[in-house]
Amino acid sequence: MIKNAHIHFNDLGTPFADDFGDIYFSNDDGLAESHYVFYEQNNIETRLQTHDQPHFVIAETGFGTGLNFLNTWQHFSDHIARQQSQNQLDKGVKRLHFISFEKYPLKVNDLSKALQAWPTLQKLSEKLVNNYPINLQGCHRLEFDNGRVVLDLHFGDALASINTMSYPQTGIVDAWYLDGFAPSKNPEMWQQSLFNSMADISKAKATLATFTAAGFVRRGLIEAGFDTIKTKGFGKKRDMLIGQIPHANTAQSAPPYFNQDDSKLNNVAIIGGGIASSCILYSLAKRGINAELFCKDPQPAMGASHNVQGAVYPHLQAKDSPHSELFAHSFLYAKRVYQQLLNDGFSFDHQWCGVLQHAVKKPLADKHKNLAQKQLWPKQLMQNVTAEQGDEIAGVQTGYPGVYFEQGGWVNPPQLVNAMLGAANKLMPHNSHFNCNIVNIEKTANGWVLTSNNQQFGPFSDVIICAGEHSDTFEQTKSLPIVGVRGQVSHVQASPESRKLKTVLCHKGYFTPAYLDHHCMGATFDKNIKSRHVSDEDNHTNRAQLINFYDHSDFATTLGKVSSAKAAVRCTFIDHLPMAGQWCEQSDYTNAFANLRLGKRYQYLPLNHPQQGLHIFTGFGARALCSAPLCAEHFISCLANEPRPLSERVSQAIHPARFIVRDLIRNKIYMTKPTIWVNCS
Ligand code: SAM
Numbered sequence: 001m002i003k004n005a006h007i008h009f010n011d012l013g014t015p016f017a018d019d020f021g022d023i024y025f026s027n028d029d030g031l032a033e034s035h036y037v038f039y040e041q042n043n044i045e046t047r048l049q050t051h052d053q054p055h056f057v058i059a060e061t062g063f064g065t066g067l068n069f070l071n072t073w074q075h076f077s078d079h080i081a082r083q084q085s086q087n088q089l090d091k092g093v094k095r096l097h098f099i100s101f102e103k104y105p106l107k108v109n110d111l112s113k114a115l116q117a118w119p120t121l122q123k124l125s126e127k128l129v130n131n132y133p134i135n136l137q138g139c140h141r142l143e144f145d146n147g148r149v150v151l152d153l154h155f156g157d158a159l160a161s162i163n164t165m166s167y168p169q170t171g172i173v174d175a176w177y178l179d180g181f182a183p184s185k186n187p188e189m190w191q192q193s194l195f196n197s198m199a200d201i202s203k204a205k206a207t208l209a210t211f212t213a214a215g216f217v218r219r220g221l222i223e224a225g226f227d228t229i230k231t232k233g234f235g236k237k238r239d240m241l242i243g244q245i246p247h248a249n250t251a252q253s254a255p256p257y258f259n260q261d262d263s264k265l266n267n268v269a270i271i272g273g274g275i276a277s278s279c280i281l282y283s284l285a286k287r288g289i290n291a292e293l294f295c296k297d298p299q300p301a302m303g304a305s306h307n308v309q310g311a312v313y314p315h316l317q318a319k320d321s322p323h324s325e326l327f328a329h330s331f332l333y334a335k336r337v338y339q340q341l342l343n344d345g346f347s348f349d350h351q352w353c354g355v356l357q358h359a360v361k362k363p364l365a366d367k368h369k370n371l372a373q374k375q376l377w378p379k380q381l382m383q384n385v386t387a388e389q390g391d392e393i394a395g396v397q398t399g400y401p402g403v404y405f406e407q408g409g410w411v412n413p414p415q416l417v418n419a420m421l422g423a424a425n426k427l428m429p430h431n432s433h434f435n436c437n438i439v440n441i442e443k444t445a446n447g448w449v450l451t452s453n454n455q456q457f458g459p460f461s462d463v464i465i466c467a468g469e470h471s472d473t474f475e476q477t478k479s480l481p482i483v484g485v486r487g488q489v490s491h492v493q494a495s496p497e498s499r500k501l502k503t504v505l506c507h508k509g510y511f512t513p514a515y516l517d518h519h520c521m522g523a524t525f526d527k528n529i530k531s532r533h534v535s536d537e538d539n540h541t542n543r544a545q546l547i548n549f550y551d552h553s554d555f556a557t558t559l560g561k562v563s564s565a566k567a568a569v570r571c572t573f574i575d576h577l578p579m580a581g582q583w584c585e586q587s588d589y590t591n592a593f594a595n596l597r598l599g600k601r602y603q604y605l606p607l608n609h610p611q612q613g614l615h616i617f618t619g620f621g622a623r624a625l626c627s628a629p630l631c632a633e634h635f636i637s638c639l640a641n642e643p644r645p646l647s648e649r650v651s652q653a654i655h656p657a658r659f660i661v662r663d664l665i666r667n668k669i670y671m672t673k674p675t676i677w678v679n680c681s
Contacts, residue, residue, distance in 0.1 A: 001375065002135040002155045005104040015065060015114045019104070022181040024064045024114065026235070031118055033211075033234045034071045041209035041231065041242045042175040044072065048079045048093045051174070054287075055095040055642055059201070060177035061158045061189065063102035065114040066128050068177050070121045072098060073149050080148065094288065097150045097643055099173070101158035103189075108132050131336060134380040138164075138329055141633060141645040142336065146427055147286030152643055158189060162197040166260065166634075166648040168641070169252040171203040178210035178241075183217060190217055195224035200251035205244060213239035225249060253648040256604055257593045257661050260581055260638035260651060263613060264461040265289050269450055271438050272466035273297055274305035275413060275624040276617055278420035279632035280464055282337075285428035287640055292430060292457070293421075294450060296437035296470070300421060301414035303468050303532075304568045305624065307489055309512040309520040311504045312338075312625045313355035313408035316382055318370035322653040323577065326646065327623070328381060330630040333645070335407055337629045341419045348415035353513055355408030356390055357506040358400035360549040368403050380407065395502035396555040410504050410512050410520075413625060433457070441474050441614070448613055462639070464615045468571040469530050471618045476611055479586060481659055483574060486529040487622065488538035488567040489522035493560025500555065507549045509542070511556075518563060521546055523622070534565045572621040577654050578628075580635040583614040584657040589664070596664040615639070616656050 006018040015024040026033040038060075039045070048056060060068055076096040083089050106114065111132060115125035124144075133140035133153060139161075142151040154161040158180070176198060183190040195217075198208070210217065213230050221228050221243055228243035254260065268284060270277050273295030284291045297303070314331035317324045338350070359365035371377070372384040385393065387401045424430065433452075440451040447459030465471045472480040494514040501519075505511045512520040524538045539562045550556035573579060588608050595602035617635060620628050631654060634646040644651065652658065663669045 001378070002137050003104055004107050004135065005110070007106065007110055009113065013117060015106075015110065017104075017181065020181045020185045022185040025067055028235055030067060031071060031121075034068050035075075036234045037211050037240060038068050038177040038179070038209050039072055039075060041240070042177070042207045044175060045075065045079070047174070048076065049091070051093050053641075054093065055097050055640075056093040057097040057099065057172055057174045057203075057643055058177060059099040059101075059173040059175075059198075060179055061101055061194070062180040063100035063105070063153060064179070065106060065111060066100075066125075067115075067118070068179060069098050069100060069151060070115070070118070070124050070128065072096065073124050073144070074121060076149065077145070095148055095150065097152070099152045099154065099643055101154045101156070101161045103155075103157045105135060105155055133332060135378045136328060136332065136381060138325060138647065139645050140329070141333055141630070143286070143340070150643075152645060159191065159194045159197055162194075162201060164647040164649070165201065166253050166638075166644045166646060166651040167201050168259070168262070169248065169250060170641075171201055171206065171248040172643045173198075173202045173206050175206060176202070176208035178208050183212055183214045190214075190220075192220045192223065195220045195226070199224040199226065199245055199249055202245045202248060204246065204248045208241075208243045210241050211237070213241050217241065254652065255600070256607075257589065257596070257657055258652045258655050260644070260655070261609075262641040263582070263615075263639040265639055266461040267291070268462045268464060269294060269448065269458065269460040270464050270466060271295075271441075271450075272468065272471075272618075273300045273417075273434070274303050274466070274468060275301070275417055275420075276466040276468070276620055276628050276632070278417045278424070279628045280466055280617055280636065281424040281430065282420050282629075283632045283636040285424035285430070287636065288428055289640075290428070290430070292460075293432040294436050294438050294452075294457070295432070295434050298435050300434075301417040304570045304620075304622070305413045305417055306566055306568055307413050307520065308491060308518075308566070309410040309515055310413045310625050311355055311408065311410050311506065311510050311512070313357075313405040313504075313506075314381065314626055315623060316371070316377055318367065318374045318376065320376060322647075322649045324376070326577070326630075326650045326653065327626060328377065329646070330627040331407075332381075333630040333633070334626055334628075338411065338416065341416075341423055344423060346419035346423050348412050348419045349515065350409060350411040350416070351513065351515075352407065352409040354393060354503040355405040355506060356385070356394055356402055356503045357405075358390070358398060358402040358549070360400060360507045365401070368401070371403060381405070393503055394505065395500045396497070396553060398505075398550060398553050404503075408504065410515075411625060416625070441476065443611065443613065460613075462613045462615060464617050466617045468618055469569040471571065471616065476583065476585075476614060477616065480616065481573060482619070483572045484528060484530040484569045485572055485621070486526040486531055486567060486569050487523035488534060488542070488565055489520050490539040490542040490562045490565045491518045492521050492543070492562050493518055495555070495558035495560060497554040497558045498556070507546070509545060511546060519559070530569050532567050532569065534567045538567070539565055570621045571618050573619045573659075575653075575658075576621065578617075578619040578621075578631055579656050580617050580631045580654050581615065581638070581656045582609075583611045583616055584660060585610050586660055586669070589657060589660045590669050593661070593664055596661065597667045
């Protein structure tokens with residue numbers, strides 16, 4: 001669990017870290033020092049104009065009060081304003097990406113108080129304070145100014161955090177702000193292993209600046225591969241260090257069979273029309289990337305995203321697994337994105353009324369007990385509640401204890417999808433083709449061409465298939481191991497007793513607070529059925545299931561008739577995780593990685609990527625409202641060669657090659673080619 005910093009404010013109003021015995025910024029003029037030491041000595045101003053990529057990446061050790069970040073953001077905004085006024089937005093950097101590592105985050109009240117020292121940064125400080133994350137270990141992606149400024153705030157030790165990150169061999173960082181308290185006050189951080197890991201994620205010619213000129217720091221940086229020199233320090237300080245790494249080293253986070261390569265992204269075709277597609281479109285639009293949407297239905301969100309009320313909460317396990325990490329961070333990111341849509345004037349019906357998961361059966365009660373014992377999750381994310389506390393929260397009598405997700409709630413998914421498509425369109429206008437059933441996709445010399453029953457579209461540099469249960473209908477993707485699970489949700493008339501319900505209830509299924517005087521009650525679960533047909537029998541099943549658990553509760557026994565229902569097929573995979581990444585052709589993999597059968601210490605051949613530019617983004621099951629926004633950001637970040645918000649282990653867990661790799665390792669795939677017997681040294 002992440003612990004907050006213990007601080008007090010000294011006589012001059014400067015925040016002071018009690019555990020380190022050091023100040024967060026200079027007593028004289030912290031802002032001027034931050035600007036001189038980190039911004040100017042990394043030569044950021046000039047590089048924003050001359051950089052060869054649309055995004056510039058700064059990484060910092062020790063977020064503290066966020067002063068370095070805010071100062072950089074302020075100057076980046078000035079840069080954008082200048083480019084705009086000179087009509088030169090096509091030149092120079094368009095997106096600032098700031099990565100910061102923080103082991104002991106400030107409490108939000110302390111942060112707010114500390115930042116009052118800087119009136120010129122007030123507007124930006126407020127935005128930071130309003131979005132400041134809860135104490136959950138890992139990467140929190142915060143976006144500002146329509147995604148033009150991205151802050152990846154990693155809560156945890158800097159070295160440990162870098163070592164969890166997903167990054168390519170070319171590195172991701174353009175400039176380092178090597179901050180942290182003075183080396184003498186914080187020797188644990190200033191270690192050779194940190195300098196080496198910094199080098200691992202640096203791009204060629206990445207620079208660094210640090211306020212210290214300590215000899216062992218300089219020697220450590222040189223050993224890690226940075227050229228360093230001493231330069232004049234700020235104010236009364238004689239020296240500080242600056243440096244540059246001439247080449248990116250060969251480190252990369254993934255083994256070659258789990259690489260996430262970049263792609264052209266000149267113009268992208270998206271096949272699908274639900275929450276997954278809208279998240280992809282939104283992530284592309286934030287980067288100014290052209291895209292077109294192709295949906296076989298007459299309007300968006302008619303498949304698995306069609307519910308009237310969909311519950312939003314994280315699916316957490318009582319262990320620190322890739323699964324839990326994915327859902328915990330996805331949930332917090334989704335909440336920020338949805339709130340941003342609302343702040344930007346887009347609307348969708350919703351209630352952040354919390355989600356209460358009842359321990360209606362022994363296995364659930366055992367799981368909740370385990371969650372309580374492990375104490376892995378901050379209270380703001382999940383807390384155990386007694387039956388009395390739960391009933392107080394719910395406003396109805398049930399007698400069940402459970403776990404409560406106070407930031408959860410429900411949204412109307414079709415309205416949300418429309419809001420997201422609207423927001424994407426506002427940032428980057430796109431064409432949408434509804435009633436357009438794409439039956440064929442083909443790679444030509446000019447790019448990907450899509451064919452519907454009566455028309456051709458393209459060529460496109462990239463195609464992203466987000467078509468849920470229909471994602472395996474194309475010749476190229478027919479081997480996709482989709483598990484289709486049909487689910488029906490019934491809309492039941494509210495009663496005076498049921499109208500008292502104040503939160504979403506989860507049992508084996510879910511039951512929502514009244515909306516338009518109806519509750520959503522469901523859902524059924526039919527594996528391997530791909531039908532949207534609504535049945536009366538399933539409405540009976542849904543009511544019977546509710547009564548089975550709540551026959552002693554007035555809210556459940558007094559409900560009215562079922563007025564309507566919706567059925568759809570949730571697209572899942574056998575491991576209950578989504579799939580996001582470039583399409584992996586099985587024969588290409590079995591050829592390149594044949595030696596996986598022999599163990600992981602043998603050499604491989606390069607991949608040929610016969611379907612270069614084809615991607616898959618699906619398998620969110622009933623959890624897309626929670627997981628799709630962050631998975632879309634991660635996936636598009638990989639394709640755009642940007643820092644990635646998901647850790648390497650989560651990236652591998654959702655990688656499209658995972659089933660092929662698993663079967664190769666288990667020697668379950670028949671080989672047609674001879675194996676290459678070359679030993680790795
Ligand atoms: N850059 C900050 C700013 O703009 O306000 C000031 C940073 S303050 C001098 C140093 C920060 O480094 C503290 O917030 C501290 O908690 C953090 N820190 C110390 N050791 C760390 C470590 N091993 N990993 C990550 N953060 C660390």
